[in-house]
Amino acid sequence: MTDPFKQLHDAMEEFSAERDWDQFHSPKNLAMALTVEAAELQECFQWLTEAQSQELDEKQLTAVRDEIADVQLYLIRLAGKLDVDIEAACWAKMEKNAEKYPAEQVKGSAKKYTSFMSNR
Template identity: 55%
Template sequence: MSVDTQKLDLPALKQALREFVAERDWHQFHTPKNLASALSVEAAELLEPFQWLQQGHATELGEQGLQAVRHELADVLNYLVMLADRLDIDLVDAAFDKIKLNAVKYPIEKSRGTLKKYDQL
């Protein structure tokens, strides 16, 4: 697996979010619990554009639906970055660590092409 880390500019996003929050004096409200709650709400809102689609494919969204998904994804990402920042967690390191853990739980020869959970492989 190869990833071009030059394109991963989470530090710039984190700094922009810090500035946005500081300008509004919202840091006082951004406890880990509140950020996790907001993240959960935004993740749930991501389902709304897909709610009544026949198959749930991207082609069914249309321009307006795709824009709604884009905005919700941005909200999810922003809250995720703020929560990780507040907890001093490096998201990129955590994500790569999780990929490694999942590779052990889901070996290719047992998991390829199946929806089974790791404990059912």
């Protein structure tokens, strides 16, 4: 795991150890907690229009920051449990996405790659 993920991983390890929470942090439980935090992030935008979601007030933005941090911290903790290098995984996934979504075929489209695969 690379910096800053390594530093955050180490801090999360220490935080959990101080509270004896490692017993609860199985990959399954962390993945489940991650989905809860992602839902809490979605809740920050629930009922907002597209325009409102792009112009959050300071209270809304603070809540969004907190939920983004929660999501990221659970991802870092899960990655640490499974020995996944987040940065390397992200770069590898970007390469896969570039292959699945060639710019010349998908530019301006939100369709899933399976809808245009037959055109390749």
